[in-house]
Amino acid sequence: MQGLFYVSAAVAVLATALVVTRRNAAHALLYLVLSLAAVAGMFYALGAPLAAALEVIVYAGAIMVLFVFAVMVLALGREGERQESQWLRPRMWLGPAALAAVLLGELIYVLASGAAAVAGGTPVVVGPQEVGAALFGPYALGAELSSMLLLAGMVAAYHLARRKQMDEKEGER
Amino acid sequence: MNSVSPESGLVVAAVLFALGLGGVLARRNMLFVLMSIEIMLNAAALAMITAGARHHAADGQVMFMFILATAAAEVAVGLAIVLLIYRRRRTLDVDEAREMRG
Amino acid sequence: MLELLWLVPLAPLGGFLILAVARARLGRRAVATVGVGSAGVALAAAGAVAAGFFALPAAGRVYEQNLGTWISAGDLAARFVLHLDALALVMMAVVTLVGFLILLYSAESMAGDEGYARFFCYMNLFVASMLVLVLAGDLLLLYLGWEGVGLCSYLLIGFWYREPANARAAKKAFIVTRVGDAALLVGLLVLFTQMGTSDIGGLLARAAERWPTGSSVATLAALLLLAGAVGKSAQLPLQVWLPDAMAGPTPVSALIHAATMVTAGVYLLSRMHGLFALAPAAATVTAVIGAATLLLAGTSALVQRDLKRVLAYSTMSQVGYMFVALGVGAWGAAIFHFVTHAVFKSLLFLAAGAVIAALGEEHDLFKMGGLRQRLPLVFWTFLAGAASLAALPLVTAGFYSKEEILAAAWAGPAGGRWLWAAGAVGAAVTALYTGRMVFLVFFGTAKREPSQQPGWAMATVLVILAALSVSGWWLDPRWLLGGTEIAATLPVRLAGTAAALAGIVLAWYFYLRRPALAARVAQSRAGAALGRWWIGGWGFDWLYNFIFVRPYVWLTQLGRDELLDGPFRTLGRTLDLAHAGMSWTVTGRVRWYAAALAAGAIAAIAVAVWR
Numbered sequence: 002m003q004g005l006f007y008v009s010a011a012v013a014v015l016a017t018a019l020v021v022t023r024r025n026a027a028h029a030l031l032y033l034v035l036s037l038a039a040v041a042g043m044f045y046a047l048g049a050p051l052a053a054a055l056e057v058i059v060y061a062g063a064i065m066v067l068f069v070f071a072v073m074v075l076a077l078g079r080e081g082e083r084q085e086s087q088w089l090r091p092r093m094w095l096g097p098a099a100l101a102a103v104l105l106g107e108l109i110y111v112l113a114s115g116a117a118a119v120a121g122g123t124p125v126v127v128g129p130q131e132v133g134a135a136l137f138g139p140y141a142l143g144a145e146l147s148s149m150l151l152l153a154g155m156v157a158a159y160h161l162a163r164r165k166q167m168d169e170k171e172g173e174r
Numbered sequence: 175m176n177s178v179s180p181e182s183g184l185v186v187a188a189v190l191f192a193l194g195l196g197g198v199l200a201r202r203n204m205l206f207v208l209m210s211i212e213i214m215l216n217a218a219a220l221a222m223i224t225a226g227a228r229h230h231a232a233d234g235q236v237m238f239m240f241i242l243a244t245a246a247a248e249v250a251v252g253l254a255i256v257l258l259i260y261r262r263r264r265t266l267d268v269d270e271a272r273e274m275r276g
Numbered sequence: 277m278l279e280l281l282w283l284v285p286l287a288p289l290g291g292f293l294i295l296a297v298a299r300a301r302l303g304r305r306a307v308a309t310v311g312v313g314s315a316g317v318a319l320a321a322a323g324a325v326a327a328g329f330f331a332l333p334a335a336g337r338v339y340e341q342n343l344g345t346w347i348s349a350g351d352l353a354a355r356f357v358l359h360l361d362a363l364a365l366v367m368m369a370v371v372t373l374v375g376f377l378i379l380l381y382s383a384e385s386m387a388g389d390e391g392y393a394r395f396f397c398y399m400n401l402f403v404a405s406m407l408v409l410v411l412a413g414d415l416l417l418l419y420l421g422w423e424g425v426g427l428c429s430y431l432l433i434g435f436w437y438r439e440p441a442n443a444r445a446a447k448k449a450f451i452v453t454r455v456g457d458a459a460l461l462v463g464l465l466v467l468f469t470q471m472g473t474s475d476i477g478g479l480l481a482r483a484a485e486r487w488p489t490g491s492s493v494a495t496l497a498a499l500l501l502l503a504g505a506v507g508k509s510a511q512l513p514l515q516v517w518l519p520d521a522m523a524g525p526t527p528v529s530a531l532i533h534a535a536t537m538v539t540a541g542v543y544l545l546s547r548m549h550g551l552f553a554l555a556p557a558a559a560t561v562t563a564v565i566g567a568a569t570l571l572l573a574g575t576s577a578l579v580q581r582d583l584k585r586v587l588a589y590s591t592m593s594q595v596g597y598m599f600v601a602l603g604v605g606a607w608g609a610a611i612f613h614f615v616t617h618a619v620f621k622s623l624l625f626l627a628a629g630a631v632i633a634a635l636g637e638e639h640d641l642f643k644m645g646g647l648r649q650r651l652p653l654v655f656w657t658f659l660a661g662a663a664s665l666a667a668l669p670l671v672t673a674g675f676y677s678k679e680e681i682l683a684a685a686w687a688g689p690a691g692g693r694w695l696w697a698a699g700a701v702g703a704a705v706t707a708l709y710t711g712r713m714v715f716l717v718f719f720g721t722a723k724r725e726p727s728q729q730p731g732w733a734m735a736t737v738l739v740i741l742a743a744l745s746v747s748g749w750w751l752d753p754r755w756l757l758g759g760t761e762i763a764a765t766l767p768v769r770l771a772g773t774a775a776a777l778a779g780i781v782l783a784w785y786f787y788l789r790r791p792a793l794a795a796r797v798a799q800s801r802a803g804a805a806l807g808r809w810w811i812g813g814w815g816f817d818w819l820y821n822f823i824f825v826r827p828y829v830w831l832t833q834l835g836r837d838e839l840l841d842g843p844f845r846t847l848g849r850t851l852d853l854a855h856a857g858m859s860w861t862v863t864g865r866v867r868w869y870a871a872a873l874a875a876g877a878i879a880a881i882a883v884a885v886w887r
Contacts, residue, residue: 006178010186017190017213021197026205033209036190040216043186046178047227052219052235059242060216064249071205071253075260088202088267097199100874105192107881112184114885125230135232136239143236147243154247161254199871207866272864 009042024085026072030065037061051129183224190217204256204266208249215245277328280321281341281358284368285407287317288375291400299393308383311396315376315403322372329365337362338477340413347416354474359413362756366611367410367543370618374535375403377737381626382527384733385633391435395525398435402428406536410543415464415474418544422460422508425537426453432528433521445520452517456507460544463500466493467551480550487554498551498558502565505541509595511569516816518592522584526629529584534591534625535618542598542614546607553605563603563685567698570596572814574705578712579798579807582639583628586713589813590665591621593706597681600695606684608754613677615751620664620674623741627658630734631717634726641713646722653735655718660742662714666707667776673744673751675776678703680752682772687765700772704779711783719788 016036023029037060044053136144190213197210219241226234260266291314295307302310329337343356360368379399386395405424412418434446468474470493471482487494505511510518521533532538545552545562552559570593577589594617601610631647631654632639648655664674682703686696730738744751786794797803809815861872 003178006182010182013186014189014193017193020209020213021193021201021206026203029206029209033212036213037216040190040220043183043220044223047183047223049223049227049235049238052223052238055239055242056219059246060212064212064246067249067253068205068209071256074257075205075266085203089200094196094200097871098196100199100871100878101192101196104195104874104878104881105188107878107885108188108191109185111881111885112181112188125227127226127230127232127235131232132235132239136236140233140236143240147240150247151243154250158250158254161251161258195874199867199874202867268866271866 003046006043006046009039009046012036013039013043022089024082024089026075030068030072033068034061034065037065048126050126051132178227180224180228183227184221187217187221187224190214190220202267202269204259204268207268208252208256211252212245212249215241215248277324277331278339278360279341280324280328281339281360281411282343283321284318284325284372285358285404285411287314287321287404288400288407289404290314292397292404295393295397295400299397302393304387304392307393307396311400312376312379312383314400315372315379318403318407319372319376322368325360326365326369329360346414351472352468352474354414354416356417357413357475358411359476360411362753363543363546363611364411366615366753366756368407370615371403371406371410371536374618374622375406375531377740378527378531378535378622378626379403381530381629381734381737382525384731385527385629386525389525395432395435398428398431399528399531402432402532402537406540409540413476415467415476415479418476418547419461419464422504422540422544423457425532425540426450426457426508429453429521429532429537432532433524435524435528439523442523445517445523449517449521452514453507456504456514459500459507460504463497463504466497466500470497476547480548483551483554489554490556491554494551495555495557498548498555499561501544501548501551502558502562505544506565507541508544509538509541509599510592511541511565511596511599512572513816515569515573515592516813516820519585519588519813522582522588526584526625526632529588530622530625530629533588534621538591538595539598539614539618542595542602542610545599545602546611549602549605549607552602559603559605561603563600563695566596566599566601566603567695567702568596569593569599570702571698571705574702574709576810576813577709578705579810581641581811583632583641583644583713583717584625584639586641586709587621587624587628590624590706590709591617593702594621594665597678597699597702600699601681601684604684604692604695606681608757609677609680609684611757612752612754613681615753616664616673616677616745619741619751620661620672620745623657623661623738623745624665626734626741627654627661627738630654630730630738631658631726634728634730635724636727638724641716643723644717645720646718647726648718650722650726651718651729653738654730657738657742658718659714660745662710664745666710666780667703667773668780669773669777671746673747675773676752678776679769679772683769686768696768696772700775703772704775704782707776707779708783708786711780712787715783715787720791 013036016032016039019032020029020036023032037056041053041056041061044050044056194210194213194217197213198207201207201210219238222234222237222241224234226232226237256266259271263270291310294310294314295302299307329339332339339360341358341360343358345353346356347354379396382395382399386392389395402425405421405428407421409418409421409425412421430446430450433449434443436442437446464474467479467483471479471486473479473482483494503514507514518533518538522529524533552562573589573592573596577586577593580586580589594613598610598613598617601607601613631644631651634647634651634654635644638644660672664672666672667675667678669675682696682699685692685699786797798807812818
């Protein structure tokens with residue numbers, strides 16, 4: 002299990018770094034799918050098979066399909082790539098990278114300094130049954146709120162699309 | 175079964191989060207910004223799962239599901255907005271959308 | 277019949293509400309019907325209540341009607357309680373009768389005014405407030421009525437508010453009376469905290485039990501009440517507002533600034549006479565204020581050129597008589613004079629209003645003259661009122677009431693020679709300026725032709741009031757009120773009568789027989805100086821302007837842009853700078869905001885870690 006975890010972690014970090022630095026959106030998307038799949042592997046290694054399955058199905062599957070649609074609709078192509086290379090100059094990414102590095106340093110320092118407190122304990126598999134019992138037991142309210150959030154997201158997306166149609170009509174006129 | 179120490183999970187989560195943050199800040203293409211946000215959410219989910227595994231509890235996975243729902247809603251709305259902006263302005267530059275300036 | 281008592285103040289209040297809500301939709305006839313009719317209902321209800329009152333057994337004729345609780349907080353339990361005793365009955369009768377007659381008169385005299393509905397609206401509110409004031413059985417309710425009449429006085433003095441002078445006069449009246457009102461409120465609170473009740477009857481009973489005669493708390497409370505009464509009744513030193521209050525329409529001057537509101541102070545002191553019996557010092561102060569005011573106002577009335585201002589100073593002077601009577605403990609005589617004064621002074625004002633309207637808004641006495649044949653009805657009724665004011669012996673009501681006050685000043689429980697002498701001189705001066713007024717307006721050569729005669733409503737009102745003015749002694753309410761009989765010797769009474777007669781003869785000689793002589797006296801050096809001094813009411817306006825107004829204005833000028841504004845301006849400038857600094861950060865760039873968020877998170881974590 003340890004081996005799976007560390008391999009998955011290395012893949013995830015590498016793939017993510019590539020996502021952030023790619024110029025072509027389609028390529029970046031493929032690396033992102035890879036990154037998500039690697040994180041799913043880490044979930045499995047941590048004893049959360051249900052989360053691993055959902056990560057693959059919902060994240061790497063459904064959500065990424067949305068991105069693919071978006072990339073296809075936008076059809077950036079070579080023009081977009083040239084633009085990206087213009088935007089991704091060192092002057093542009095040095096500051097943000099430094100900021101992110103500082104944050105990472107802080108987080109790792111915190112983890113290192115608090116290490117003694119959290120050490121120990123072998124991962125035990127927490128199966129779907131327990132997760133379902135917790136989700137619809139003590140977290141029922143949160144589950145309901147999530148469903149409302151999804152509903153709101155759906156309505157908002159539909160509304161934005163409708164506005165688009167109206168704009169087109171106005172353009173025809 | 176070899177044990178995975180919780181710290182290593184958290185460290186990976188932190189790395190992923192920092193990478194996502196760098197992407198959000200550095201990229202001007204909205205599509206990449208959205209992807210970077212996905213990465214950050216995913217990193218948070220990883221931290222949750224790690225914490226749940228440390229305590230052998232289902233709560234971490236429940237939190238993961240909430241994050242999943244949030245991410246799904248966010249992507250749906252975010253991509254719709256990106257498409258709308260592209261249709262209006264023919265550009266994906268985040269810095270172009272600055273009507274909210276005070 | 278007594279149960280109808282609630283209707284007496286509520287009928288005019290209802291009229292006020294109707295007019296206030298619907299005055300834009302009502303025609304003039306409807307406005308007049310509501311405005312006069314509500315006062316008529318109040319009068320009829322007052323009549324019914326009076327009938328019921330006399331049906332009560334003669335001993336202990338008191339009726340109380342509780343309409344509910346107003347304020348209930350801790351010890352304080354103020355009720356909407358109407359208290360009807362002999363004093364309240366007399367006051368109620370005068371207010372409803374005179375109020376009804378004056379409203380009837382106004383229905384005609386104000387007919388051409390664009391603010392017709394507004395006028396009746398305010399007048400009804402005034403009548404309602406005045407009735408609350410006189411019928412209140414609770415000090416707080418009394419104060420409500422007291423402030424209500426003050427508000428209506430303000431509104432009606434400034435009735436023609438487009439004229440800045442009228443608005444200034446209204447403000448002056450309001451502010452000056454407010455000085456007294458504040459003192460009155462403090463006085464009421466002193467009484468309440470000391471006695472633990474705001475019910476007037478209970479309060480007076482407890483005061484008589486707890487406070488020995490001449491105790492300092494009683495004197496303080498009485499003096500504070502006196503200050504309130506002095507403000508409302510335009511006595512020294514708060515008398516300056518009344519002459520300017522003549523800026524309002526003439527019926528307003530008649531009702532508020534002669535017949536009813538300015539005598540509210542007299543009513544208050546009569547109602548609380550038990551308290552003044554405990555505070556002889558305060559009673560003496562009352563008498564001295566009254567005597568000083570009656571002389572000051574009488575001499576000022578001698579030299580005024582404006583007909584209404586003569587009457588205003590005359591009102592102050594007559595209320596001064598009432599204060600003298602209150603001060604010497606003869607409050608019955610004060611109420612008697614209040615009744616007769618309400619009748620003859622409202623008559624004089626209304627007749628003067630008819631004269632002024634007939635001459636096209638001419639107020640100057642010296643531009644009138646010879647109206648005896650041209651306005652006969654007005655002349656005869658005015659003459660009746662003037663005779664009563666001048667205390668023409670035997671026939672006029674004013675003679676009897678003034679004689680009672682002079683007799684009380686001489687022989688009353690706390691009377692004295694000097695008070696009597698002031699009153700007697702005042703009586704002569706009263707007769708003198710009254711005669712001057714009559715002779716200048718109605719005799720001599722005509723300088724201007726009257727353009728209109730009073731119509732039936734005005735004529736009826738004038739005739740009724742004139743009949744009451746010369747009705748002799750039967751307006752005397754003292755058989756009802758009780759109180760001490762005054763046994764003054766005949767020579768004293770004759771001397772007082774002689775003073776009044778002397779004034780009349782002097783007026784006749786000066787202004788009818790030898791007008792040239794009067795003019796020469798007025799133009800001599802001493803006469804001119806006195807005239808200048810008296811026409812401004814003994815220079816009190818100048819004095820107050822110098823003592824209070826100028827320093828206050830100076831202080832406000834000082835504070836206008838130096839003392840207080842500094843900190844606020846600094847605050848404003850700081851905020852401006854801060855805004856400029858902060859608005860720089862609001863770029864509208866999403867990435868900029870995200871970076872700021874990240875930096876903030878980093879800082880927060882850093883603080884949490886390396887605290």
